[in-house]
Amino acid sequence: MDNLQIFSGPKSAKYGYQLNPYNTMIGALYEYHIAVKKIKRPMSDTERREWEAMVWKYFDKCMFSCSRCHLPEYPKFPRDKSRLDKMVTGRLYEQLFDIINYRMRLSRAIAEIYDKKSPAGGQNT
Numbered sequence: 001m002d003n004l005q006i007f008s009g010p011k012s013a014k015y016g017y018q019l020n021p022y023n024t025m026i027g028a029l030y031e032y033h034i035a036v037k038k039i040k041r042p043m044s045d046t047e048r049r050e051w052e053a054m055v056w057k058y059f060d061k062c063m064f065s066c067s068r069c070h071l072p073e074y075p076k077f078p079r080d081k082s083r084l085d086k087m088v089t090g091r092l093y094e095q096l097f098d099i100i101n102y103r104m105r106l107s108r109a110i111a112e113i114y115d116k117k118s119p120a121g122g123q124n125t
Contacts, residue, residue: 003022003024004023004024004097005020005022005023006023006097006100008021008022019055019056023101025101025106026055026100029055029106029109029110029113030051032110033051033054054113055113058109058112058113059096061112062099062104063095063096063099
């Protein structure tokens with residue numbers, strides 16, 4: 001898998017795995033989550049969906065502060081079978097790709113996702 005690709009392939013999407021843990025930044029957030037929550041590998045489907053929802057919410061804040069537009073809400077599993085990679089297309093995908101791979105600072109992302117005292121939103125560049 002490509003270390004810049006945001007979404008994982010279609011095989012994993014049927015289980016709800018959408019974000020690509022092999023992406024450098026997403027993978028770092030994934031490893032940090034496992035370490036902080038002391039989760040045994042592999043993560044269960046429920047734990048994985050909860051983690052993805054937290055990360056997706058953070059990406060939504062980043063997108064809003066950077067481009068003043070919203071990403072679609074994270075789909076509710078298992079009722080909503082939509083795939084994120086089908087919902088985030090075109091310019092929206094390009095902006096998200098740029099933010100995750102080139103503009104996001106890992107230390108700030110970790111602080112905002114896991115430290116409830118830090119303010120939400122703000123500049124991530």
